[in-house]
Structures are given as structure tokens and as C-alpha cells.
Amino acid sequence: MPPKQSSISHSRQSVLLPAKKKQKNQDRSRFCPCPVCHVSFPTYFIHEHVNLCLDSPATGHNFPSSPSSSLPSSSLLNPQKLHLISNDSGRICSNMVDEDSVSRERVESFPAEQDCTNSPLAFLNSTTTLISNGSSGENSELCVLGNSADETVRERDAKILQDGAFYSYQNTEGCHQTNRLSSESGFIQNPKAAEFLAPELWQRDHFNSHRMADSDKGIERETQNGVTYPGEDISGERSLVLQIFQVQRQSQAKLSMLCKFPMTSAMERKSTVTILQPGMVLLRSWLSLDIQQRLVNESQSAAHLFKRPTTASGGKYHLWQMAFGCSWDSKTRRYAAPERGLRFPVWMYDLGRELAFDAQKHTPVYAQGSNFEPDVALVNFYPAKDEELGVVGLGGHQDLDDYCDMPVVSVSVGDSMTFFYRRFPPQSRRKSGVQIIVDEYAAQCCKDGDTAHNSEKKIILASGDVLVFGGESRLVYHGTRCVQPGTRPPGLHMAPGRLNFTFRQCNAPMA
Ligand SMILES: O=C(O)CCC(=O)C(=O)O
Numbered sequence: 290m291p292p293k294q295s296s297i298s299h300s301r302q303s304v305l306l307p308a309k310k311k312q313k314n315q316d317r318s319r320f321c322p323c324p325v326c327h328v329s330f331p332t333y334f335i336h337e338h339v340n341l342c343l344d345s346p347a348t349g350h351n352f353p354s355s356p357s358s359s360l361p362s363s364s365l366l367n368p369q370k371l372h373l374i375s376n377d378s379g380r381i382c383s384n385m386v387d388e389d390s391v392s393r394e395r396v397e398s399f400p401a402e403q404d405c406t407n408s409p410l411a412f413l414n415s416t417t418t419l420i421s422n423g424s425s426g427e428n429s430e431l432c433v434l435g436n437s438a439d440e441t442v443r444e445r446d447a448k449i450l451q452d453g454a455f456y457s458y459q460n461t462e463g464c465h466q467t468n469r470l471s472s473e474s475g476f477i478q479n480p481k482a483a484e485f486l487a488p489e490l491w492q493r494d495h496f497n498s499h500r501m502a503d504s505d506k507g508i509e510r511e512t513q514n515g516v517t518y519p520g521e522d523i524s525g526e527r528s529l530v531l532q533i534f535q536v537q538r539q540s541q542a543k544l545s546m547l548c549k550f551p552m553t554s555a556m557e558r559k560s561t562v563t564i565l566q567p568g569m570v571l572l573r574s575w576l577s578l579d580i581q582q583r584l585v586n587e588s589q590s591a592a593h594l595f596k597r598p599t600t601a602s603g604g605k606y607h608l609w610q611m612a613f614g615c616s617w618d619s620k621t622r623r624y625a626a627p628e629r630g631l632r633f634p635v636w637m638y639d640l641g642r643e644l645a646f647d648a649q650k651h652t653p654v655y656a657q658g659s660n661f662e663p664d665v666a667l668v669n670f671y672p673a674k675d676e677e678l679g680v681v682g683l684g685g686h687q688d689l690d691d692y693c694d695m696p697v698v699s700v701s702v703g704d705s706m707t708f709f710y711r712r713f714p715p716q717s718r719r720k721s722g723v724q725i726i727v728d729e730y731a732a733q734c735c736k737d738g739d740t741a742h743n744s745e746k747k748i749i750l751a752s753g754d755v756l757v758f759g760g761e762s763r764l765v766y767h768g769t770r771c772v773q774p775g776t777r778p779p780g781l782h783m784a785p786g787r788l789n790f791t792f793r794q795c796n797a798p799m800a
């Protein structure tokens with residue numbers, strides 16, 4: 290966010306704020322962030338549950354109406370709605386419903402009386418990777434792909450699986466079988482998966498022991514590029530773990546309905562990596578549409594918390610903002626306990642970490658050996674058209690309020706927008722007494738004013754792009770302008786405009 294006024298002189302060289310003291314790892318137990326009930330719920334139900342609480346008069350929860358300065362909750366997401374179906378056992382099987390008949394069918398395929406407690410289908414959505422073992426009818430098996438290296442499913446891995454890859458599964462008698470994927474198998478296969486499954490359903494230990502057993506036998510495994518690895522190498526980056534769940538009372542037909550959503554792999558999306566400057570990397574087309582939609586939906590569930598931030602001097606930002614995990618006070622410029630108990634969703638924590646990790650492979654965004662533990666997602670919404678805001682954008686600034694030796698992971702969803710940046714603040718901003726924190730390189734370059742080293746550069750951030758800045762670029766001077774209406778992906782259900790999520794580690798006090 291824009292820098293605060295400070296008396297610190299820009300003539301001081303290599304002035305770095307002391308890294309904030311790291312707090313003990315927060316309890317990330319999965320509570321409903323609903324401001325009233327705080328019921329312990331599996332993570333993947335949280336979103337639905339909150340909506341249930343917010344929408345249903347049956348819960349008896351009385352929410353104060355949105356303050357007048359907040360974003361009308363209907364305006365963030367359209368035309369999609371969340372539908373909630375609670376079954377007899379009180380578990381919620383819910384799904385998003387839009388005009389798409391497929392998703393409507395999906396909802397209808399969960400009769401209210403059905404007990405979904407043990408069914409992974411209750412957790413699945415369009416983002417899930419499914420491989421059915423091909424059997425149909427009662428008790429068919431559902432195999433979900435995972436990656437043994439980082440314990441999340443990556444699209445690129447799913448891609449590796451497509452031709453001739455080995456996979457293992459547990460058959461209905463409980464025996465492990467190893468098989469090979471082929472295009473003729475009729476497998477339903479979609480990239481992206483297990484991260485959206487309740488972790489408590491993962492049988493990680495089981496698979497670990499299974500892998501061990503395989504390697505004992507010295508089973509040879511083949512990857513798509515034809516390289517053959519001995520069995521023990523299966524724990525390597527390209528190896529895959531298969532998660533298997535018994536699917537009860539679900540027919541193959543119903544499974545296939547879950548898989549009609551368009552899925553693209555990183556390869557199909559043409560994901561690219563560009564190092565903009567040391568410590569600043571652009572991961573283009575990095576997020577699948579499904580993750581993007583999930584981000585939209587998550588913020589939609591907290592749409593009533595979006596506010597227009599104001600500065601201490603009464604100036605107003607030209608955007609709507611809210612935060613998961615912590616709140617950010619635009620007047621004091623401090624992070625504090627999350628507003629109305631809105632916790633940082635575990636899946637966002639995982640996503641933020643993973644993206645920082647992806648960036649770190651290309652340029653140092655945090656010190657080797659340290660651990661990025663995001664605890665806040667700041668969400669900016671720049672509507673394409675908003676009479677109250679006028680021209681939307683965010684003025685040039687350095688992210689100082691959460692400054693530490695951890696990166697900022699910025700994710701764009703929706704319409705494209707211009708992002709401008711400079712190595713350090715322009716001279717005009719320095720003269721106005723704005724705090725400047727410079728490293729040695731910046732100090733050297735800024736002696737003679739805005740040299741070529743500090744020229745403004747622009748990039749267009751499109752939906753699914755990820756920008757990570759840390760390390761040498763943690764204090765890059767940056768801002769946004771010019772939303773380009775109509776540029777968001779056609780399949781993304783979102784109001785015109787751009788959502789920006791920044792995952793940060795602010796080590797702020799929790800509630
Ligand atoms: O919207 C963006 O891409 C930038 C957001 C930003 O710089 C901030 O929230 O500090």
C-alpha cells in the first residue's frame with residue numbers, strides 16, 4: 290500500500306527496517322470464519338457454511354447490515370449463486386449454480402436425504418482431478434491424483450500422467466494394483482485436484498507405505514518422456530501418488546457429470562516465467578480458471594466486508610478492499626486482528642506458499658532456508674465501472690506496512706489492468722518526504738535523480754497472472770491503473786473489474 294509519511298531521510302543508504310519478529314505459527318485449525326458461530330468445519334465447507342449462515346434466516350444469525358461505505362454484496366460476483374443443500378446428517382453438500390445446466394445437474398444429483406458424510410463427492414467440485422478406475426455402478430472407485438513431492442496436485446503432473454503413466458490404486462478387495470494410463474482406458478481425467486479435498490480424507494500414510502512396498506519390489510516406472518526410473522525414485526518430483534477413495538452410492542454417470550468443466554493444463558494455458566528484475570518474477574497464466582473462480586467465490590463470501598479505504602488525512606482510495614487473516618487499517622497503516630473473525634483460509638495459505646515457492650525457483654524472493662508463512666490475503670477490487678470510485682487504480686507506493694524479509698505474492702483475477710513499477714520511488718516522491726528505504730543498488734542509482742536505472746516500466750496483469758516480489762525487489766515502487774473492461778476470461782463468473790489478492794506475511798496479532 291502507499292507509503293506513510295516519515296521523517297526518515299532518503300539520503301541514508303542501505304536503511305532496512307528490522308524484520309518484524311516472527312510470531313509463533315498461528316493455529317490454523319479449520320474454523321468457520323462466520324463471525325457468529327465459529328463452528329469447527331472442514332476447510333472445504335467453510336465457504337458454503339458461511340454463506341449458509343449469512344443467507345439463511347434459519348440460522349437465526351443477525352448480521353448487521355453492511356455499512357454504507359462498504360461494497361454492496363451483490364456487486365462483486367454475478368451471475369453465479371451458491372446453492373446450499375443440507376443433508377439429513379447436517380452436512381452440507383453444496384455447489385455453485387449458474388446458468389450452466391451441467392452444474393445445475395450436479396446439484397440435483399445430490400438428493401437432500403443422501404448421506405454424504407463419507408462421500409468424497411461432497412468435497413469435489415469442478416477443480417478436482419478425477420480418475421475413475423473404470424468400474425461403474427455401486428461402490429465404484431474414484432482415484433484422485435496427488436503429487437508426492439509437494440503434496441498438492443499440479444496440472445503439469447496431471448499432464449505427465451496422460452500417456453502411459455503408471456498409477457496405483459486399491460481395488461474393491463482392498464488389494465493394491467498398479468496400472469497404466471492410456472487414452473483408451475476411458476478414464477476421466479482432469480487436472481487439479483487433491484488440494485481441494487479435505488485433507489482428513491487423504492490416506493497419505495497408506496500411500497507412503499504402498500510406495501515403499503513398490504520400491505522394495507524394484508518396480509520400474511516409466512514417465513512420459515520415456516525415461517525409466519527404478520521404483521525407489523517414485524518419491525522424486527515427477528512421481529505421483531494416487532489417492533483413492535471409495536465412492537459409495539455414486540454411479541459412473543454421476544462422476545462424469547463432475548468432469549464436464551473445461552480444464553486446462555499449464556501447458557495449454559501457455560504459462561510462462563519472466564524475471565522482471567532480481568527478486569521480481571511474473572508467472573503468467575499461472576492459475577487455472579478453477580483456482581481463479583475459487584478466489585472470486587471466497588471473496589464473494591466476504592463481499593460485505595469490502596470497504597473503501599481512507600488515508601489518515603481523509604483521502605479516499607479508488608478501490609474496494611478487504612482482508613482475510615488480518616485487517617489492515619488504512620489510517621494507522623497497521624495490521625490488526627481479522628475483522629469479524631475472518632480467518633485466512635487454509636487453502637489460500639497453501640496457495641500463497643506454493644506460488645512463492647514457484648517464484649523462488651527462478652529468482653530469490655526470500656532467504657534460502659527460511660519459510661514463507663503468509664497470514665494475510667489483502668484483496669483489492671477495482672470495478673470496471675463504479676460511480677462512487679470514479680477512475681479506479683492505486684497510486685505508486687512501496688509495501689512498507691508489512692515489510693519483512695518475506696515476499697509479496699500478488700494474484701490477478703478478472704479484467705486486465707496496467708501495473709507500473711520502478712526500482713525505487715521517483716525523485717518527486719522522495720522530495721515530498723515520503724519514506725524511502727533503499728538498498729545499496731538503489732542508493733547508488735538514485736544519487737543523480739531518476740536515471741535509466743529507475744525508469745517506470747509497465748506490464749499488463751491479466752487474469753491468472755501471478756507477480757511475486759521479494760528479495761532485492763521487496764520494496765519495489767509500484768501501483769496500478771486502467772482496468773480493461775471485457776478482458777476477463779469468458780468462463781470466469783465475476784462482475785466486470787479486477788480482483789487482486791496479495792498474500793503476505795505480516796505477523797500481525799490474531800484475534
Ligand atoms: O492491484 C495490484 O496489482 C497491486 C496491489 C498493491 O500494490 C497493494 O495492495 O499493495
Ligand SMILES: [Fe+2]
Binds near residue numbers: 290291686687688
Ligand atoms: Fe503494493
